[in-house]
Amino acid sequence: MELSNKTYNRLKWFITIFLPAFMGLVAGFGALGFIPNAEVIVAAIGLIGTFLGSLINVSSKNYNNSQEDNNNG
Numbered sequence: 581m582e583l584s585n586k587t588y589n590r591l592k593w594f595i596t597i598f599l600p601a602f603m604g605l606v607a608g609f610g611a612l613g614f615i616p617n618a619e620v621i622v623a624a625i626g627l628i629g630t631f632l633g634s635l636i637n638v639s640s641k642n643y644n645n646s647q648e649d650n651n652n653g
Contacts, residue, residue: 583643592636599625599628600629603622606621
């Protein structure tokens with residue numbers, strides 16, 4: 581699956597900037613006692629981020645391979 585540059589950049593920002601910041605926010609509020617079971621929520625967010633990051637990596641590899649094929653063919 582290939583993504584447009586705009587979609588790829590938005591997803592990359594979401595995965596590399598937003599999700600880790602959100603995890604820190606949830607962990608911080610959990611440490612203050614505002615969010616019960618915050619560690620479970622943080623772990624779930626981390627799992628989702630890892631999954632999405634893997635999908636983005638597959639898309640990036642597919643794109644790079646198609647570019648190599650276009651340049652060689």
